[in-house]
Amino acid sequence: MIAEVIVDVPSQAVDRRFDYLVPEEFIETMAEGCRVHVPFAGRPVQGFVVHLKETTPLDLQKLKPVASQIDLSPALTPELLQLAEKLKETTLALHVAILKAMLPQAMRSSYKKRLLLLRPEEEKGTDLEALFSGEAAIDSLEDWRKQADEPQRALMMRAVRAGRVQVEPVVTTRDAAKKRVAYRRSATPEETALFQKEQEKRAPKQASAAALFQHEDALWTVDEAKQHGISKAVLETLTEQGILEKTEKTISRDPFEGREVAPDQPMELFAAQEEAFNRVDALIQHRKHKTLLLRGVTGSGKTEVYLQAIEKVIAAGREAIVLVPEISLTPQMVLRFRARFGSRVAVMHSALSKGEKYDEWVKIRNKEVDVVVGARSAVFAPFENLGLIIIDEEHEASYKQEESPRYHARTTAILRGEYYHCPVLLGSATPSLESYARAEKGVYEMLTMADRVNDLEMPEVKLIDMRKELHEGNRSMFSESLKEAMRLRMENKEQTVLMLNRRGYSSFIMCRDCGYVPQCIHCDISLTYHRSSQSLQCHYCGYQETLPQRCPECESSHIRFFGTGTQKVEEELRKELDGVRIIRMDVDTTRQKGSHEKLLDAFGRGEADILLGTQMIAKGLDFPNITLAGVLAADSMLHLPDFRAAERTFQLLTQVAGRAGRHKKPGEVLIQTYSPEHYSITEVQGHNYTAFYEKEMQMRRFGGYPPYYYLSMLQISHTDLSQAVRFTEKAAAFLRERLSEKTVVYGPTASPIPRIKDRYRYQCMIKYKAEPRLYHVLQELMKALQPETAKTDLQLTIDTNPYMMM
Numbered sequence: 001m002i003a004e005v006i007v008d009v010p011s012q013a014v015d016r017r018f019d020y021l022v023p024e025e026f027i028e029t030m031a032e033g034c035r036v037h038v039p040f041a042g043r044p045v046q047g048f049v050v051h052l053k054e055t056t057p058l059d060l061q062k063l064k065p066v067a068s069q070i071d072l073s074p075a076l077t078p079e080l081l082q083l084a085e086k087l088k089e090t091t092l093a094l095h096v097a098i099l100k101a102m103l104p105q106a107m108r109s110s111y112k113k114r115l116l117l118l119r120p121e122e123e124k125g126t127d128l129e130a131l132f133s134g135e136a137a138i139d140s141l142e143d144w145r146k147q148a149d150e151p152q153r154a155l156m157m158r159a160v161r162a163g164r165v166q167v168e169p170v171v172t173t174r175d176a177a178k179k180r181v182a183y184r185r186s187a188t189p190e191e192t193a194l195f196q197k198e199q200e201k202r203a204p205k206q207a208s209a210a211a212l213f214q215h216e217d218a219l220w221t222v223d224e225a226k227q228h229g230i231s232k233a234v235l236e237t238l239t240e241q242g243i244l245e246k247t248e249k250t251i252s253r254d255p256f257e258g259r260e261v262a263p264d265q266p267m268e269l270f271a272a273q274e275e276a277f278n279r280v281d282a283l284i285q286h287r288k289h290k291t292l293l294l295r296g297v298t299g300s301g302k303t304e305v306y307l308q309a310i311e312k313v314i315a316a317g318r319e320a321i322v323l324v325p326e327i328s329l330t331p332q333m334v335l336r337f338r339a340r341f342g343s344r345v346a347v348m349h350s351a352l353s354k355g356e357k358y359d360e361w362v363k364i365r366n367k368e369v370d371v372v373v374g375a376r377s378a379v380f381a382p383f384e385n386l387g388l389i390i391i392d393e394e395h396e397a398s399y400k401q402e403e404s405p406r407y408h409a410r411t412t413a414i415l416r417g418e419y420y421h422c423p424v425l426l427g428s429a430t431p432s433l434e435s436y437a438r439a440e441k442g443v444y445e446m447l448t449m450a451d452r453v454n455d456l457e458m459p460e461v462k463l464i465d466m467r468k469e470l471h472e473g474n475r476s477m478f479s480e481s482l483k484e485a486m487r488l489r490m491e492n493k494e495q496t497v498l499m500l501n502r503r504g505y506s507s508f509i510m511c512r513d514c515g516y517v518p519q520c521i522h523c524d525i526s527l528t529y530h531r532s533s534q535s536l537q538c539h540y541c542g543y544q545e546t547l548p549q550r551c552p553e554c555e556s557s558h559i560r561f562f563g564t565g566t567q568k569v570e571e572e573l574r575k576e577l578d579g580v581r582i583i584r585m586d587v588d589t590t591r592q593k594g595s596h597e598k599l600l601d602a603f604g605r606g607e608a609d610i611l612l613g614t615q616m617i618a619k620g621l622d623f624p625n626i627t628l629a630g631v632l633a634a635d636s637m638l639h640l641p642d643f644r645a646a647e648r649t650f651q652l653l654t655q656v657a658g659r660a661g662r663h664k665k666p667g668e669v670l671i672q673t674y675s676p677e678h679y680s681i682t683e684v685q686g687h688n689y690t691a692f693y694e695k696e697m698q699m700r701r702f703g704g705y706p707p708y709y710y711l712s713m714l715q716i717s718h719t720d721l722s723q724a725v726r727f728t729e730k731a732a733a734f735l736r737e738r739l740s741e742k743t744v745v746y747g748p749t750a751s752p753i754p755r756i757k758d759r760y761r762y763q764c765m766i767k768y769k770a771e772p773r774l775y776h777v778l779q780e781l782m783k784a785l786q787p788e789t790a791k792t793d794l795q796l797t798i799d800t801n802p803y804m805m806m
């Protein structure tokens with residue numbers, strides 16, 4: 001048996017399959033999708049078995065054997081292996097980088113493994129029991145292998161394959177499994193029965209507890225025993241009596257631990273929901289792939305449609321993936337899935353520890369769950385019978401991974417949907433222009449829910465021209481009408497969400513006399529002012545310096561902080577509104593695990609009048625008492641050098657506006673802006689997505705941007721400025737020579753941030769309508785530059801679907 005292995009060496013030069021011999025020992029367990037250790041260039045490296053075969057054109061004598069098998073059952077399914085090849089073609093990433101991205105972090109590095117005897121009672125007297133020397137576990141597979149002989153190893157492998165033994169990674173102490181004290185029966189069944197009889201009259205609680213512990217599987221923590229009506233005192237007494245004994249139990253690191261989730265029932269759908277649901281359901285029932293775009297205004301009940309469609313998928317014995325942006329993966333959102341599907345849901349988001357993420361992944365792999373709700377990387381959930389993939393807030397930029405492999409969750413989901421013949425449902429109140437254009441052309445199917453449920457009105461949106469406020473002498477960061485509106489809410493015991501749009505709103509310092517702005521000495525970018533440490537920091541390389549008292553250029557002492565942070569807003573709010581209670585949510589207050597959740601819970605209980613925050617409060621909040629949403633600096637990201645700036649502004653403002661008046665009480669939205677005439681802001685006022693779409697599409701056509709054209713971005717960086725320019729020129733010439741005439745190659749130009757960490761950055765943009773040879777030509781370019789990247793300091797990155805224009 002010969003294995004084709006992709007080795008974990010991050011280099012273009014070895015980005016191909018290598019043949020290895022599979023030694024006798026692993027023949028029975030080796031499978032495609034397993035990770036292995038192999039000797040490579042004189043050292044052991046990790047690799048993925050992507051194919052098994054019987055022959056090789058190479059000299060068998062020279063073939064090296066696989067050193068060890070890391071996964072005894074495959075980590076990746078055949079479908080995921082195939083998906084990796086497709087993604088490699090379009091993202092141009094290293095094969096191994098994609099394979100690794102499909103696995104939870106804990107599995108990306110090597111870990112120690114232990115062996116567990118799954119049914120010790122059934123193994124009494126077997127050879128296998130002897131291998132375990134009477135214990136239930138072998139703590140280190142690696143150590144055990146060293147001292148075991150060949151037949152013993154073969155026996156163990158067979159047992160693993162037969163499901164008698166389980167291999168578990170031993171996660172490091174920080175991620176270690178949670179252990180709790182637990183009680184089990186130590187007396188024999190006969191002794192226990194006798195005890196029960198004796199105590200029946202005198203101590204009935206002890207008697208009934210003893211009866212419950214008669215069951216083989218009874219191994220309960222104090223909490224679990226309580227659920228069976230057994231108190232801690234009774235547990236202790238029975239232990240003293242020798243009926244029970246104390247031991248340990250591994251608790252699954254359930255992210256919902258300690259939270260009661262009350263089950264809920266499907267709601268009766270409104271007509272528009274029903275129509276959308278029926279379309280999805282028809283595809284589920286007929287096992288047909290199609291991509292559907294559900295445009296439903298905020299509060300139109302999209303989530304209920306998702307939930308009921310998933311129910312159908314589960315009823316059909318299949319599985320569902322639900323992707324939500326990290327930022328809206330709020331406890332509130334997850335709870336809705338928990339309430340409907342209970343423990344059949346796995347949750348994957350970045351707040352989980354490595355160990356927790358791994359646990360969730362195992363649940364999916366072991367088919368203990370039917371649904372996963374997670375951020376971008378959950379698109380790789382190793383389900384093998386998918387019936388539906390949902391992408392909520394499909395327009396979110398976070399679905400695109402901005403480091404290699406630069407995949408987009410949407411395209412990845414569609415590839416999986418094609419494979420499993422299942423629908424992919426994209427949902428949004430403000431679809432990306434790309435998706436909406438596709439739906440208009442009939443490539444995707446368009447579903448629309450134009451109204452909020454329960455005949456709720458969309459909130460009234462008012463634009464406030466901050467230039468006028470200034471003219472009228474108001475120098476505060478709040479307009480008179482916003483102040484008044486917040487005051488009114490406090491009086492009425494209603495709540496306000498207030499968003500400070502900080503994206504693109506740099507908080508730099510500037511000399512008011514000469515205009516000097518401190519810059520990073522390694523990167524061509526302004527330093528950011530950090531209030532807490534009174535320092536200036538670079539957000540790209542981490543460089544820090546102390547806050548200058550005087551301008552280094554002109555010695556003026558009028559060197560001051562520009563821009564606004566949430567802390568500053570909070571201070572101002574307290575000055576303006578007497579006795580106001582504020583909950584602030586930003587990176588500083590949500591750094592600790594679970595703090596996000598705590599703050600939202602507190603707000604939900606009415607412990608604050610105002611929830612003040614950055615973008616992270618724009619999504620997913622659903623509190624009945626919010627009747628006012630305010631936005632400070634609505635246009636702050638309108639002027640970024642990015643063709644999607646208007647689209648992002650419209651999307652964000654629509655999201656925030658959607659937080660107000662979602663239940664009985666009508667909502668109001670106040671947007672403060674310096675560009676009250678820009679269509680990305682005025683169309684929010686009319687809740688008019690299609691009007692915004694039409695105008696923005698015109699702009700894209702004029703500018704030659706997506707969705708009219710496709711873009712690819714090539715970036716070259718070098719510590720030497722002239723080399724950076726030279727190689728980018730070379731690359732541009734290479735591309736121009738090989739791509740079709742209609743394709744335009746722009747550049748080389750300096751990147752919007754021309755230097756990061758002392759590396760000079762140049763770029764070329766490729767713009768095209770149809771370029772079938774593109775991926776091939778880009779591959780060739782990578783090959784052509786490969787000797788240079790290996791030898792010199794040159795770095796080349798290619799993004800075939802760029803989202804960050806910086």
Ligand code: ADP
Binds near residue numbers: 267273299300
């Ligand atoms: P969206 O995801 O489109 O913003 P949600 O699914 O959060 O909307 O629904 C908004 C509100 O309407 C929620 O409080 C939800 O419980 C409620 N809702 C949704 N569908 C129904 C229905 N069919 N009947 C009654 N209430 C509903």
Ligand code: ZN
Binds near residue numbers: 511514516555556
């Ligand atoms: Zn100065």
Ligand code: ZN
Binds near residue numbers: 521539
């Ligand atoms: Zn820097």
